[in-house]
Amino acid sequence: MDSGGTSFNYYLVDYDSVGQSGLNIIxxxxxxxxxxxxxxxxxxxxxxxxxxxxxHSSLSExxxxxxxxxxxxxxxxxxxxxxxxxxxxxxxEYYIVSNNKEFETxxxxxxxxxxxxxILSNQDNTNTEKPNxxxxxxxxxxxxxKKETKKTKKSSIFPHLGKK
Numbered sequence: 001m002d003s004g005g006t007s008f009n010y011y012l013v014d015y016d017s018v019g020q021s022g023l024n025i026i027x028x029x030x031x032x033x034x035x036x037x038x039x040x041x042x043x044x045x046x047x048x049x050x051x052x053x054x055x056h057s058s059l060s061e062x063x064x065x066x067x068x069x070x071x072x073x074x075x076x077x078x079x080x081x082x083x084x085x086x087x088x089x090x091x092x093e094y095y096i097v098s099n100n101k102e103f104e105t106x107x108x109x110x111x112x113x114x115x116x117x118x119i120l121s122n123q124d125n126t127n128t129e130k131p132n133x134x135x136x137x138x139x140x141x142x143x144x145x146k147k148e149t150k151k152t153k154k155s156s157i158f159p160h161l162g163k164k
Contacts, residue, residue, distance in 0.1 A: 038063070
């Protein structure tokens, strides 16, 4: 489903890593336009019903992806992110909600592709990558698209990527 040009935030939540307190990180930023996908393993599938209702009522879309192992959760979250980036427009801001430092590598990969991925963690209260309120509040103007840069970064892992 394409967003049709509307700005919104998309949160990909590593529930095994952050639990319910990780969902609280994003609660104050959610709007009716935002989307959340919660990734969890079979053994970590409990969520407070009141919190679920609160999240569900403030979103345009919520999905749950159950995995059989933590490793498959990480791989699937990364794949899901890549798939969504390729099928939607540039007016989406992506947030990975996780305490797992391995997602920093994923963030760096997408920086080479000139896609900004933000990581939110509940391990510290100093998240510098808080969600963009312009995307969460329909009263505010839409964020401006990124300016094209003349210099194209090349991926050292995949040299053919990043070429225009």
